[in-house]
Amino acid sequence: MRMIKLLALLVVLFWLGDTFLSWWDFAAGYNDAMISRDPVAGLRVRPIAVQECDSVFNKVLERKVECAVSSVRVGVKPSFMRYVQTVVTLLVCLFFLYGCWCIFRLIMRVLRGEVFTRENVRRMRFFVYSTLLLYLMMEVNFYMDYHLAASQVELTDFAVLPYSPKYIRPSYLLLALFTEIFAVGVKMKEEQDLTI
Known part of the structure; x- marks a missing residue:
């Protein structure tokens, strides 16, 4: 039980640190985005044909070196559906904040010794x-x-590459799997307590 309490305390500390750093990065990005009034999107691109490489000056080498363009950041005009999506995302953020409150309460319960x-x-x-x-x-x-x-x-000189997911990973489903395993464990514990 002592190990579970220690892990719960470490989770709280790492979670608070990660949240602080995430908000710090978000605020910096938000301030940069507010400089231009248009929403910005990044496109992954590749050259259509073999072309002469661009170059940039390298101060250490004191000469121009070749460079390649792999992404382009551009301003876009949002569609009506994008505005609807933003409203729905804000509602989901409220649900997520409630989920964060729930996990905080869970950790406090675990620190008190109430686990299953x-x-x-x-x-x-x-x-x-x-x-x-x-x-x-x-x-x-x-x-x-x-x-x-x-x-x-x-x-004109570049082809846009297909979209690649940023947040959807199969490993995130492990969280749901472990939660459901924990739920089955709690149910089995309750049934065992009733039979004794």
Whole structure:
């Protein structure tokens, strides 16, 4: 039990540190984005034909070196559906904040020694599924921005590469799997307590 309490305390510390760093990066990116009034999307590109390479000056080598363009950041005009998607994402963010509150309460319960309870299962489910839903909504936002930018920008020397997911990973489903395994374990513990 002491190991579980120590791990719970470490989770709180790492989670707070990660949250602080994430918000710091978000604020820096938000401030940069506010300089231009248009939403910005990044497109992955490749040259259409073999062309002469661009070059940039390298101060250490004191000469120009070859460079290649692999992505382009462009301003886009959002569609009506993108605005609707933003509103839905904000609602999902509220659900995620409630999930964060639930996981905080779960960790506090674990620190008190209450581990295998139905309330902890419910809290874990709120956190895990709200996190997965938030990742899904962020992926949809990036997908819409990417395709808006690809449809609005005309690149003569470059071809736009297909969209590649940023947030959807099969490993995230492990969180849901472990939560459901924990729920089955709690149910088995309750049944065992009733038979004794």
